[in-house]
Amino acid sequence: xxxxxxxxxxxxxxxxxxxxxxxxxxxxxxxxxxxxxxxxxxxxxxxxxxxxxxxxxxxxxxxxxxxxxxxxxxxxxxxxxxxxxxxxxxxxxxxxxxxxxxxxxxxxxxxxxxxxxxxxxxxxxxxxxxxxxxxxxxxxxxxxxxxxxxxxxxxxxxxxxxxxxxxxxxxxxxxxxxxxxxxxxxxxxxxxxxxxxxxxxxxxxxxxxxxxxxxxxxxxxxxxxxxxxxxxxxxxxxxxxxxxxxxxxxxxxxxxxxxxx
Amino acid sequence: xxxxxxxxxxxxxxxxxxxxxxxxxxxxxxxxxxxxxxxxxxxxxxxxxxxxxxxxxxxxxxxxxxxxxxxxxxxxxxxxxxxxxxxxxxxxxxxxxxxxxxxxxxxxxxxxxxxxxxxxxxxxxxxxxxxxxxxxxxxxxxxxxxxxxxxxxxxxxxxxxxxxxxxxxxxxxxxxxxxxxxxxxxxxxxxxxxxxxxxxxxxxxxxxxxxxxxx
Numbered sequence: 509x510x511x512x513x514x515x516x517x518x519x520x521x522x523x524x525x526x527x528x529x530x531x532x533x534x535x536x537x538x539x540x541x542x543x544x545x546x547x548x549x550x551x552x553x554x555x556x557x558x559x560x561x562x563x564x565x566x567x568x569x570x571x572x573x574x575x576x577x578x579x580x581x582x583x584x585x586x587x588x589x590x591x592x593x594x595x596x597x598x599x600x601x602x603x604x605x606x607x608x609x610x611x612x613x614x615x616x617x618x619x620x621x622x623x624x625x626x627x628x629x630x631x632x633x634x635x636x637x638x639x640x641x642x643x644x645x646x647x648x649x650x651x652x653x654x655x656x657x658x659x660x661x662x663x664x665x666x667x668x669x670x671x672x673x674x675x676x677x678x679x680x681x682x683x684x685x686x687x688x689x690x691x692x693x694x695x696x697x698x699x700x701x702x703x704x705x706x707x708x709x710x711x712x713x714x715x716x717x718x719x720x721x722x723x724x725x726x727x728x729x730x731x732x733x734x735x736x737x738x739x740x741x742x743x744x745x746x747x748x749x750x751x752x753x754x755x756x757x758x759x760x761x762x763x764x765x766x767x768x769x
Numbered sequence: 770x771x772x773x774x775x776x777x778x779x780x781x782x783x784x785x786x787x788x789x790x791x792x793x794x795x796x797x798x799x800x801x802x803x804x805x806x807x808x809x810x811x812x813x814x815x816x817x818x819x820x821x822x823x824x825x826x827x828x829x830x831x832x833x834x835x836x837x838x839x840x841x842x843x844x845x846x847x848x849x850x851x852x853x854x855x856x857x858x859x860x861x862x863x864x865x866x867x868x869x870x871x872x873x874x875x876x877x878x879x880x881x882x883x884x885x886x887x888x889x890x891x892x893x894x895x896x897x898x899x900x901x902x903x904x905x906x907x908x909x910x911x912x913x914x915x916x917x918x919x920x921x922x923x924x925x926x927x928x929x930x931x932x933x934x935x936x937x938x939x940x941x942x943x944x945x946x947x948x949x950x951x952x953x954x955x956x957x958x959x960x961x962x963x964x965x966x967x968x969x970x971x972x973x974x975x976x977x978x979x980x981x982x983x984x
Binding site: 572573574602605606608609610612614616617619620629630633634662663678681 | 890891892902910983984
């Protein structure tokens, strides 16, 4: 098995917000993640690209505890959430959960809640002051270009608007890192732009993000690092210009060729 | 006997018909949720046993269950049959309807996309908060048409209480029909049930409309 640890653990002062080491995951007997290691430094935007079935979504879902890894470590800010495939206690995992936000491919807004309630309910349930949270939610909605939509219900919004509500909902938890799982894949082509725009805006504000995407120009423009995954391994990673314009691996070249034209 | 006296006599039993109806709903609606959750339990024995009980309750006549609950204790343990038949009648109805409601709830709960649970989990909702705030409200909206169906059926099923001679409206009607050798009481009973269900339909329609604010 090739060693994919292109990113040895850094021993600098500030630990990475997320560090994954030798992560393994199999569904039944199919190995989906084979020894994945990566670290996400604060303020960085990392794009994960690759063909479908390459394990990129599973990687994000493991990092957000929606899938249970079979082996390896997951560390947030230098603290073990998963050590050698053994998960921390439920209470500890809940504390780790406050560190990240996740945006799903198909939004997963709560259809029976207004936009404002979708965005603001979770922090309020966690004991934050209701008015403070609502103000924050309103500001986030404004930032997402959704001013005046706070009382609408999800079904009254376009896909692009719904996804921007979902981003606001995740941000309202004040996460340290945002995960995007193919945020534009369920959208009509004319609506992807508005969603990519707000993600780009977050990148400009130095929000730490991991984005699984098929939007190559976006990945190239926004990321600090691009990771190409295939068959459950990280085939290649590095500077976006280098990966896109001068890929070292044949599999990367093959994959990127499809997007040229 | 004039038609008017007939109607008056039968409407005296109407309060008992209503008692069966409302008490059955009161007990079977929540009981059905408990049964549904047991049915979906991850513990195999629990879900298998629950499934078996549901199948027995749905696969045998309600009339038989009524007789079993009312007279079973006497034949099995020699316990005297309760003077007030309302208790065994409501027990039998509640258990039977809980089985039907449980399957409706289960269908509703299973129709909610897993993504809704995942979104709530990532946002730090507890299991209970997720169920009460995110899942259940959506389930209720989705199952309303099926629940309405069951409630309409329940109105008509209350007439089965005649098998244990509980003096509800239909039982009285049947007695009048026998003593007067008249078909009229059955027509009156039919009219009563129909009007009852018109009201049920209206009420359920109102509830559905109130849940119509989202899709």
